Amino acid sequence: xxxxxxxxxxxxxxxxxxxxxxxxxxxxxxxxxxxxxxxxxxxxxxxxxxxxxxxxxxxxxxxxxxxxxxxxxxxxxxxxxxxxxxxxxxxxxxxxxxxxxxxxxxxxxxxxxxxxxxxxxxxxxxxxxxxxxxxxxxxxxxxxxxxxxxxxxxxxxxxxxxxxxxxxxxxxxxxxxxxxxxxxxxxxxxxxxxxxxxxxxxxxxxxxxxxxxxxxxxxxxxxxxxxxxxxxxxxxxxxxxxxxxxxxxxxxxxxxxxxxxxxxxxxxxxxxxxxxxxxxxxxxxxxxxxxxxxxxxxxxxxxxxxxxxxxxxxxxxxxxxxxxxxxxxxxxxxxxxxxxxxxxxxxxxxxxxxxxxxxxxxxxxxxxxxxxxxxxxxxxxxxxxxxxxxxxxxxxxxxxxxxxxxxxxxxxxxxxxxxxxxxxxxxxxxxxxxxxxxxxxxxxxxxxxxx
Numbered sequence: 001x002x003x004x005x006x007x008x009x010x011x012x013x014x015x016x017x018x019x020x021x022x023x024x025x026x027x028x029x030x031x032x033x034x035x036x037x038x039x040x041x042x043x044x045x046x047x048x049x050x051x052x053x054x055x056x057x058x059x060x061x062x063x064x065x066x067x068x069x070x071x072x073x074x075x076x077x078x079x080x081x082x083x084x085x086x087x088x089x090x091x092x093x094x095x096x097x098x099x100x101x102x103x104x105x106x107x108x109x110x111x112x113x114x115x116x117x118x119x120x121x122x123x124x125x126x127x128x129x130x131x132x133x134x135x136x137x138x139x140x141x142x143x144x145x146x147x148x149x150x151x152x153x154x155x156x157x158x159x160x161x162x163x164x165x166x167x168x169x170x171x172x173x174x175x176x177x178x179x180x181x182x183x184x185x186x187x188x189x190x191x192x193x194x195x196x197x198x199x200x201x202x203x204x205x206x207x208x209x210x211x212x213x214x215x216x217x218x219x220x221x222x223x224x225x226x227x228x229x230x231x232x233x234x235x236x237x238x239x240x241x242x243x244x245x246x247x248x249x250x251x252x253x254x255x256x257x258x259x260x261x262x263x264x265x266x267x268x269x270x271x272x273x274x275x276x277x278x279x280x281x282x283x284x285x286x287x288x289x290x291x292x293x294x295x296x297x298x299x300x301x302x303x304x305x306x307x308x309x310x311x312x313x314x315x316x317x318x319x320x321x322x323x324x325x326x327x328x329x330x331x332x333x334x335x336x337x338x339x340x341x342x343x344x345x346x347x348x349x350x351x352x353x354x355x356x357x358x359x360x361x362x363x364x365x366x367x368x369x370x371x372x373x374x375x376x377x378x379x380x381x382x383x384x385x386x387x388x389x390x391x392x393x394x395x396x397x398x399x400x401x402x403x404x405x406x407x408x409x410x411x412x413x414x415x416x417x418x419x420x421x422x423x424x425x426x427x428x429x430x431x432x433x434x435x436x437x438x439x440x441x442x443x444x445x446x447x448x449x450x451x
Contacts, residue, residue: 106312241325
Protein backbone atom coordinates (compact mmCIF):
# COMPACT_ATOMS: atom_id res chain seq x y z
CA UNK A 1 0.00 0.00 0.00
CA UNK A 2 1.46 3.37 -0.99
CA UNK A 3 1.80 6.32 1.36
CA UNK A 4 -1.17 8.12 -0.13
CA UNK A 5 -3.50 5.21 -0.86
CA UNK A 6 -6.12 6.01 1.77
CA UNK A 7 -6.39 9.75 1.31
CA UNK A 8 -6.34 9.66 -2.48
CA UNK A 9 -9.11 7.07 -2.79
CA UNK A 10 -12.13 9.27 -3.76
CA UNK A 11 -14.86 7.61 -1.69
CA UNK A 12 -12.67 7.41 1.41
CA UNK A 13 -11.53 11.01 0.99
CA UNK A 14 -15.11 12.30 0.68
CA UNK A 15 -16.08 10.56 3.89
CA UNK A 16 -13.09 12.03 5.71
CA UNK A 17 -13.86 15.58 4.55
CA UNK A 18 -17.51 15.14 5.54
CA UNK A 19 -16.40 14.13 9.05
CA UNK A 20 -13.93 17.02 9.22
CA UNK A 21 -16.82 19.38 8.56
CA UNK A 22 -19.14 18.17 11.31
CA UNK A 23 -17.98 15.34 13.60
CA UNK A 24 -16.45 16.46 16.91
CA UNK A 25 -15.19 13.03 17.94
CA UNK A 26 -13.47 12.51 14.61
CA UNK A 27 -11.87 15.96 14.77
CA UNK A 28 -10.66 15.34 18.31
CA UNK A 29 -8.96 12.09 17.26
CA UNK A 30 -7.73 12.92 13.76
CA UNK A 31 -7.22 16.69 13.46
CA UNK A 32 -3.88 16.49 15.36
CA UNK A 33 -2.46 14.07 12.78
CA UNK A 34 -4.01 15.39 9.56
CA UNK A 35 -2.77 18.42 7.63
CA UNK A 36 -3.85 20.30 4.52
CA UNK A 37 -1.02 18.51 2.65
CA UNK A 38 -2.88 15.22 3.10
CA UNK A 39 -5.60 16.56 0.80
CA UNK A 40 -3.42 18.51 -1.63
CA UNK A 41 -3.95 17.83 -5.34
CA UNK A 42 -1.78 18.46 -8.38
CA UNK A 43 -2.48 21.04 -11.06
CA UNK A 44 -4.11 18.53 -13.41
CA UNK A 45 -6.78 17.54 -10.88
CA UNK A 46 -10.40 18.42 -11.52
CA UNK A 47 -11.92 21.61 -10.12
CA UNK A 48 -14.11 19.54 -7.80
CA UNK A 49 -11.04 17.82 -6.32
CA UNK A 50 -9.39 21.19 -5.75
CA UNK A 51 -12.57 22.48 -4.11
CA UNK A 52 -12.66 19.49 -1.74
CA UNK A 53 -9.00 20.01 -0.84
CA UNK A 54 -9.78 23.63 0.07
CA UNK A 55 -12.79 22.58 2.17
CA UNK A 56 -10.61 20.07 4.06
CA UNK A 57 -8.04 22.79 4.70
CA UNK A 58 -10.68 25.24 5.94
CA UNK A 59 -12.18 22.60 8.23
CA UNK A 60 -8.83 21.78 9.83
CA UNK A 61 -7.90 25.45 10.27
CA UNK A 62 -11.28 26.31 11.77
CA UNK A 63 -11.07 23.47 14.30
CA UNK A 64 -7.53 24.44 15.27
CA UNK A 65 -8.64 28.04 15.95
CA UNK A 66 -12.02 27.49 17.61
CA UNK A 67 -12.11 23.83 18.74
CA UNK A 68 -15.43 23.55 16.88
CA UNK A 69 -16.47 21.85 13.63
CA UNK A 70 -16.90 24.24 10.70
CA UNK A 71 -20.44 22.95 10.13
CA UNK A 72 -23.04 25.61 9.38
CA UNK A 73 -20.36 28.31 9.09
CA UNK A 74 -18.83 26.60 6.06
CA UNK A 75 -20.50 28.89 3.52
CA UNK A 76 -19.19 32.01 5.28
CA UNK A 77 -15.65 30.63 5.41
CA UNK A 78 -15.78 29.55 1.75
CA UNK A 79 -16.88 33.00 0.61
CA UNK A 80 -14.16 34.64 2.70
CA UNK A 81 -11.53 32.22 1.33
CA UNK A 82 -12.67 32.82 -2.26
CA UNK A 83 -12.53 36.61 -1.83
CA UNK A 84 -9.09 36.48 -0.22
CA UNK A 85 -7.71 34.28 -3.01
CA UNK A 86 -9.59 36.12 -5.81
CA UNK A 87 -11.35 33.00 -6.99
CA UNK A 88 -14.13 33.21 -9.61
CA UNK A 89 -17.86 33.02 -8.91
CA UNK A 90 -17.98 29.56 -10.48
CA UNK A 91 -15.52 28.28 -7.85
CA UNK A 92 -17.56 29.77 -5.01
CA UNK A 93 -20.78 28.25 -6.32
CA UNK A 94 -19.27 24.80 -6.69
CA UNK A 95 -17.58 24.98 -3.28
CA UNK A 96 -20.86 25.87 -1.56
CA UNK A 97 -22.73 23.09 -3.39
CA UNK A 98 -20.04 20.48 -2.67
CA UNK A 99 -19.92 21.45 1.02
CA UNK A 100 -23.70 21.32 1.33
CA UNK A 101 -23.65 17.79 -0.07
CA UNK A 102 -20.82 16.70 2.23
CA UNK A 103 -22.63 18.10 5.28
CA UNK A 104 -25.81 16.19 4.41
CA UNK A 105 -24.04 12.84 4.13
CA UNK A 106 -24.58 10.29 6.88
CA UNK A 107 -21.25 8.62 7.44
CA UNK A 108 -21.50 5.12 8.84
CA UNK A 109 -18.74 3.55 10.93
CA UNK A 110 -16.68 6.72 11.52
CA UNK A 111 -14.68 4.83 14.15
CA UNK A 112 -13.49 2.46 11.42
CA UNK A 113 -12.34 5.43 9.34
CA UNK A 114 -10.54 6.87 12.37
CA UNK A 115 -8.74 3.58 12.96
CA UNK A 116 -7.65 3.39 9.32
CA UNK A 117 -6.28 6.93 9.35
CA UNK A 118 -4.42 6.34 12.60
CA UNK A 119 -3.04 3.06 11.25
CA UNK A 120 -1.95 4.78 8.04
CA UNK A 121 -0.40 7.76 9.85
CA UNK A 122 1.48 5.51 12.24
CA UNK A 123 2.91 3.56 9.33
CA UNK A 124 3.92 6.82 7.65
CA UNK A 125 5.56 8.14 10.82
CA UNK A 126 7.51 4.92 11.37
CA UNK A 127 8.68 4.84 7.76
CA UNK A 128 9.83 8.47 7.97
CA UNK A 129 11.57 7.75 11.28
CA UNK A 130 13.44 4.74 9.86
CA UNK A 131 14.59 6.80 6.88
CA UNK A 132 15.76 9.62 9.17
CA UNK A 133 17.63 7.21 11.47
CA UNK A 134 19.41 5.62 8.50
CA UNK A 135 20.41 9.05 7.16
CA UNK A 136 21.70 10.14 10.58
CA UNK A 137 23.58 6.87 11.03
CA UNK A 138 25.22 7.10 7.61
CA UNK A 139 26.25 10.72 8.25
CA UNK A 140 27.66 9.78 11.66
CA UNK A 141 25.30 12.19 13.47
CA UNK A 142 23.10 9.65 15.26
CA UNK A 143 23.45 9.92 19.03
CA UNK A 144 21.27 8.63 21.88
CA UNK A 145 19.30 11.87 22.20
CA UNK A 146 18.42 11.99 18.50
CA UNK A 147 17.54 8.28 18.56
CA UNK A 148 15.10 8.92 21.40
CA UNK A 149 13.54 12.02 19.75
CA UNK A 150 13.06 10.38 16.35
CA UNK A 151 11.47 7.27 17.90
CA UNK A 152 9.17 9.44 20.05
CA UNK A 153 7.98 11.31 16.96
CA UNK A 154 7.20 8.00 15.26
CA UNK A 155 4.73 7.09 18.03
CA UNK A 156 2.39 10.05 17.30
CA UNK A 157 2.44 11.29 20.91
CA UNK A 158 -0.24 13.94 20.23
CA UNK A 159 -2.92 11.34 19.48
CA UNK A 160 -5.47 10.98 22.30
CA UNK A 161 -3.26 13.10 24.57
CA UNK A 162 -5.91 14.70 26.77
CA UNK A 163 -3.19 16.00 29.09
CA UNK A 164 -1.39 17.94 26.39
CA UNK A 165 -0.48 21.35 27.89
CA UNK A 166 -1.88 24.57 26.43
CA UNK A 167 0.13 27.80 26.59
CA UNK A 168 -2.41 30.05 28.32
CA UNK A 169 -0.49 33.32 27.83
CA UNK A 170 -0.07 32.86 24.08
CA UNK A 171 -3.66 31.77 23.43
CA UNK A 172 -5.55 34.96 24.30
CA UNK A 173 -6.52 35.81 20.72
CA UNK A 174 -7.58 32.22 20.14
CA UNK A 175 -9.87 32.36 23.19
CA UNK A 176 -11.38 35.67 22.08
CA UNK A 177 -12.07 34.22 18.63
CA UNK A 178 -13.57 31.06 20.16
CA UNK A 179 -15.95 33.03 22.36
CA UNK A 180 -16.99 35.17 19.40
CA UNK A 181 -17.94 32.08 17.39
CA UNK A 182 -19.76 30.38 20.28
CA UNK A 183 -21.37 33.43 21.89
CA UNK A 184 -24.89 32.83 20.57
CA UNK A 185 -25.32 29.11 20.98
CA UNK A 186 -22.91 27.63 23.51
CA UNK A 187 -25.55 27.55 26.25
CA UNK A 188 -28.89 26.49 24.71
CA UNK A 189 -32.04 28.00 26.15
CA UNK A 190 -34.98 26.17 27.76
CA UNK A 191 -37.77 28.13 26.06
CA UNK A 192 -39.05 29.08 29.52
CA UNK A 193 -39.12 32.86 29.21
CA UNK A 194 -38.51 33.94 32.82
CA UNK A 195 -35.83 31.30 33.30
CA UNK A 196 -33.95 32.09 30.07
CA UNK A 197 -33.92 35.78 30.92
CA UNK A 198 -32.29 35.14 34.30
CA UNK A 199 -30.18 31.98 34.11
CA UNK A 200 -28.41 29.93 31.48
CA UNK A 201 -28.19 26.15 31.75
CA UNK A 202 -25.28 23.99 30.55
CA UNK A 203 -23.14 23.64 27.44
CA UNK A 204 -21.34 20.78 25.72
CA UNK A 205 -19.16 18.82 28.10
CA UNK A 206 -21.36 19.62 31.11
CA UNK A 207 -23.64 17.49 33.29
CA UNK A 208 -27.10 18.79 34.23
CA UNK A 209 -29.35 17.46 36.98
CA UNK A 210 -33.10 17.73 37.63
CA UNK A 211 -33.95 17.29 41.33
CA UNK A 212 -37.52 16.82 42.58
CA UNK A 213 -39.75 14.79 44.92
CA UNK A 214 -41.46 11.71 43.48
CA UNK A 215 -44.23 12.39 40.92
CA UNK A 216 -43.32 16.07 40.74
CA UNK A 217 -42.37 16.26 37.05
CA UNK A 218 -38.76 15.11 36.65
CA UNK A 219 -39.54 13.15 33.48
CA UNK A 220 -41.62 15.98 32.03
CA UNK A 221 -38.82 18.50 32.57
CA UNK A 222 -36.32 16.15 30.92
CA UNK A 223 -38.77 15.79 28.05
CA UNK A 224 -39.13 19.58 27.81
CA UNK A 225 -35.34 19.95 27.75
CA UNK A 226 -35.16 17.36 24.93
CA UNK A 227 -37.69 19.29 22.82
CA UNK A 228 -35.93 22.60 23.50
CA UNK A 229 -32.62 21.12 22.38
CA UNK A 230 -34.15 19.69 19.20
CA UNK A 231 -35.56 23.11 18.33
CA UNK A 232 -31.98 24.41 18.54
CA UNK A 233 -30.65 21.77 16.13
CA UNK A 234 -29.25 19.33 18.71
CA UNK A 235 -29.60 15.61 18.00
CA UNK A 236 -30.96 14.02 21.18
CA UNK A 237 -30.51 10.47 22.46
CA UNK A 238 -33.12 9.82 25.18
CA UNK A 239 -32.69 6.88 27.56
CA UNK A 240 -35.84 5.78 29.41
CA UNK A 241 -34.79 3.50 32.25
CA UNK A 242 -38.00 3.44 34.31
CA UNK A 243 -41.07 4.19 32.17
CA UNK A 244 -41.98 1.85 29.28
CA UNK A 245 -41.22 3.07 25.78
CA UNK A 246 -44.93 3.37 24.86
CA UNK A 247 -45.53 5.76 27.77
CA UNK A 248 -42.57 7.92 26.82
CA UNK A 249 -43.67 8.06 23.18
CA UNK A 250 -47.21 9.00 24.22
CA UNK A 251 -45.93 11.80 26.46
CA UNK A 252 -43.84 13.23 23.63
CA UNK A 253 -46.79 12.99 21.22
CA UNK A 254 -49.15 14.71 23.67
CA UNK A 255 -46.65 17.48 24.38
CA UNK A 256 -45.59 18.11 20.78
CA UNK A 257 -49.14 17.84 19.44
CA UNK A 258 -50.61 19.75 22.40
CA UNK A 259 -53.24 17.02 22.65
CA UNK A 260 -54.59 15.46 25.84
CA UNK A 261 -52.70 12.22 26.41
CA UNK A 262 -56.06 10.51 27.04
CA UNK A 263 -57.33 11.57 23.60
CA UNK A 264 -54.34 10.68 21.42
CA UNK A 265 -56.24 7.74 19.96
CA UNK A 266 -59.27 9.94 19.22
CA UNK A 267 -57.39 12.77 17.47
CA UNK A 268 -54.84 11.22 15.08
CA UNK A 269 -55.47 13.86 12.39
CA UNK A 270 -54.85 16.73 14.81
CA UNK A 271 -51.71 15.01 16.08
CA UNK A 272 -50.36 14.47 12.56
CA UNK A 273 -50.93 18.11 11.57
CA UNK A 274 -49.33 19.53 14.73
CA UNK A 275 -46.48 17.04 14.67
CA UNK A 276 -45.74 17.99 11.07
CA UNK A 277 -45.75 21.67 12.05
CA UNK A 278 -43.27 20.96 14.86
CA UNK A 279 -40.91 18.83 12.76
CA UNK A 280 -40.95 21.34 9.91
CA UNK A 281 -38.70 23.69 11.90
CA UNK A 282 -36.37 20.96 13.16
CA UNK A 283 -32.82 20.41 11.99
CA UNK A 284 -32.29 17.62 14.51
CA UNK A 285 -33.63 14.22 15.47
CA UNK A 286 -34.70 12.34 18.58
CA UNK A 287 -33.93 8.69 19.26
CA UNK A 288 -35.36 6.90 22.30
CA UNK A 289 -33.56 3.96 23.90
CA UNK A 290 -35.69 1.60 26.00
CA UNK A 291 -33.54 0.53 28.94
CA UNK A 292 -36.36 -0.60 31.21
CA UNK A 293 -35.16 -4.21 31.13
CA UNK A 294 -32.08 -3.18 33.12
CA UNK A 295 -28.37 -3.63 32.64
CA UNK A 296 -27.75 0.01 31.67
CA UNK A 297 -24.50 1.38 33.09
CA UNK A 298 -22.64 4.54 32.11
CA UNK A 299 -20.26 2.35 30.12
CA UNK A 300 -23.21 0.80 28.26
CA UNK A 301 -24.60 4.27 27.55
CA UNK A 302 -21.24 5.31 26.08
CA UNK A 303 -21.21 2.17 23.94
CA UNK A 304 -24.69 2.99 22.58
CA UNK A 305 -23.66 6.59 21.83
CA UNK A 306 -20.74 5.26 19.78
CA UNK A 307 -22.92 2.59 18.17
CA UNK A 308 -25.42 5.23 17.02
CA UNK A 309 -22.57 7.41 15.75
CA UNK A 310 -21.33 4.48 13.66
CA UNK A 311 -24.87 4.16 12.28
CA UNK A 312 -24.87 7.81 11.21
CA UNK A 313 -26.63 9.42 14.19
CA UNK A 314 -24.29 11.77 16.05
CA UNK A 315 -25.79 12.63 19.45
CA UNK A 316 -25.29 16.21 20.60
CA UNK A 317 -27.24 15.67 23.82
CA UNK A 318 -28.03 12.65 25.98
CA UNK A 319 -30.98 12.58 28.40
CA UNK A 320 -31.17 9.79 31.02
CA UNK A 321 -34.43 9.24 32.90
CA UNK A 322 -33.39 8.68 35.65
CA UNK A 323 -30.30 8.07 37.85
CA UNK A 324 -31.84 5.48 40.21
CA UNK A 325 -31.91 2.95 37.36
CA UNK A 326 -28.29 3.42 36.23
CA UNK A 327 -26.25 0.41 37.27
CA UNK A 328 -22.84 1.03 38.88
CA UNK A 329 -19.64 -0.33 37.42
CA UNK A 330 -18.80 -1.86 40.82
CA UNK A 331 -21.42 -2.89 43.37
CA UNK A 332 -21.16 -1.44 46.89
CA UNK A 333 -23.12 -2.09 50.06
CA UNK A 334 -23.51 1.64 50.53
CA UNK A 335 -25.53 3.18 47.67
CA UNK A 336 -23.73 6.52 48.17
CA UNK A 337 -20.49 5.05 46.87
CA UNK A 338 -22.29 3.74 43.80
CA UNK A 339 -23.80 7.15 43.04
CA UNK A 340 -20.43 8.80 43.56
CA UNK A 341 -18.95 6.57 40.85
CA UNK A 342 -21.98 6.89 38.54
CA UNK A 343 -21.96 10.68 38.62
CA UNK A 344 -18.20 10.87 38.21
CA UNK A 345 -18.53 8.62 35.14
CA UNK A 346 -21.43 10.72 33.78
CA UNK A 347 -19.44 13.92 34.11
CA UNK A 348 -16.45 12.33 32.36
CA UNK A 349 -18.70 10.96 29.62
CA UNK A 350 -20.11 14.43 28.93
CA UNK A 351 -16.59 15.88 28.74
CA UNK A 352 -15.15 13.04 26.65
CA UNK A 353 -17.95 13.01 24.07
CA UNK A 354 -18.49 16.80 24.22
CA UNK A 355 -22.21 16.32 24.66
CA UNK A 356 -24.86 18.01 26.79
CA UNK A 357 -25.92 15.42 29.36
CA UNK A 358 -29.00 15.63 31.61
CA UNK A 359 -30.33 13.20 34.17
CA UNK A 360 -32.72 13.37 37.13
CA UNK A 361 -32.62 12.43 40.80
CA UNK A 362 -35.22 12.15 43.53
CA UNK A 363 -35.15 14.43 46.55
CA UNK A 364 -35.57 13.28 50.14
CA UNK A 365 -38.87 12.38 51.70
CA UNK A 366 -40.73 15.30 53.20
CA UNK A 367 -39.91 17.75 50.38
CA UNK A 368 -43.24 17.44 48.57
CA UNK A 369 -44.65 20.66 50.06
CA UNK A 370 -41.46 22.69 49.76
CA UNK A 371 -41.32 25.59 47.34
CA UNK A 372 -37.51 25.51 47.29
CA UNK A 373 -35.85 22.11 47.05
CA UNK A 374 -32.16 22.65 47.77
CA UNK A 375 -29.06 20.62 47.04
CA UNK A 376 -29.09 19.42 50.64
CA UNK A 377 -32.41 17.72 49.87
CA UNK A 378 -30.83 15.31 47.39
CA UNK A 379 -31.60 11.74 48.39
CA UNK A 380 -28.77 9.27 48.95
CA UNK A 381 -25.80 11.54 48.24
CA UNK A 382 -25.00 15.26 48.10
CA UNK A 383 -22.12 14.47 45.72
CA UNK A 384 -24.67 14.37 42.89
CA UNK A 385 -25.10 18.12 43.27
CA UNK A 386 -21.36 18.69 43.53
CA UNK A 387 -20.67 16.91 40.26
CA UNK A 388 -23.44 18.61 38.25
CA UNK A 389 -22.70 21.76 36.29
CA UNK A 390 -26.28 22.91 36.88
CA UNK A 391 -28.95 21.44 39.15
CA UNK A 392 -32.57 22.52 38.64
CA UNK A 393 -34.99 21.57 41.42
CA UNK A 394 -38.78 21.44 41.06
CA UNK A 395 -40.72 22.67 44.07
CA UNK A 396 -44.32 23.49 44.87
CA UNK A 397 -45.43 26.63 43.03
CA UNK A 398 -47.32 29.63 44.44
CA UNK A 399 -49.82 30.12 41.62
CA UNK A 400 -52.24 27.29 42.23
CA UNK A 401 -52.32 23.48 42.13
CA UNK A 402 -50.71 23.22 38.67
CA UNK A 403 -47.90 25.68 39.41
CA UNK A 404 -44.30 24.65 40.02
CA UNK A 405 -41.22 26.50 41.20
CA UNK A 406 -38.01 25.92 39.23
CA UNK A 407 -35.03 26.72 41.45
CA UNK A 408 -31.30 26.86 40.71
CA UNK A 409 -30.13 24.46 43.42
CA UNK A 410 -26.52 24.66 42.19
CA UNK A 411 -24.66 26.18 39.27
CA UNK A 412 -20.99 26.28 38.29
CA UNK A 413 -21.44 28.69 35.40
CA UNK A 414 -24.12 31.17 36.50
CA UNK A 415 -26.07 32.45 39.49
CA UNK A 416 -27.49 30.10 42.12
CA UNK A 417 -30.49 30.11 44.49
CA UNK A 418 -32.84 32.02 42.21
CA UNK A 419 -35.98 30.66 40.63
CA UNK A 420 -39.17 31.16 38.65
CA UNK A 421 -42.80 30.15 38.99
CA UNK A 422 -44.32 28.29 36.04
CA UNK A 423 -47.66 26.60 35.38
CA UNK A 424 -47.81 23.08 33.99
CA UNK A 425 -50.37 21.34 31.80
CA UNK A 426 -50.31 17.73 32.90
CA UNK A 427 -53.22 16.73 30.68
CA UNK A 428 -51.08 17.56 27.65
CA UNK A 429 -47.85 16.38 29.26
CA UNK A 430 -46.21 19.80 29.41
CA UNK A 431 -44.14 20.84 32.40
CA UNK A 432 -44.47 24.42 31.15
CA UNK A 433 -47.54 25.97 29.55
CA UNK A 434 -46.58 29.51 28.42
CA UNK A 435 -50.17 30.74 28.09
CA UNK A 436 -51.26 29.51 31.52
CA UNK A 437 -48.02 30.81 33.04
CA UNK A 438 -48.60 34.27 31.55
CA UNK A 439 -52.18 34.33 32.84
CA UNK A 440 -51.10 33.27 36.34
CA UNK A 441 -48.31 35.82 36.34
CA UNK A 442 -50.76 38.59 35.44
CA UNK A 443 -53.09 37.43 38.22
CA UNK A 444 -50.29 37.55 40.82
CA UNK A 445 -48.60 40.95 40.32
CA UNK A 446 -47.07 40.95 43.82
CA UNK A 447 -45.62 37.49 43.28
CA UNK A 448 -44.35 38.64 39.89
CA UNK A 449 -42.18 41.28 41.52
CA UNK A 450 -40.83 38.86 44.11
CA UNK A 451 -39.82 36.12 41.65
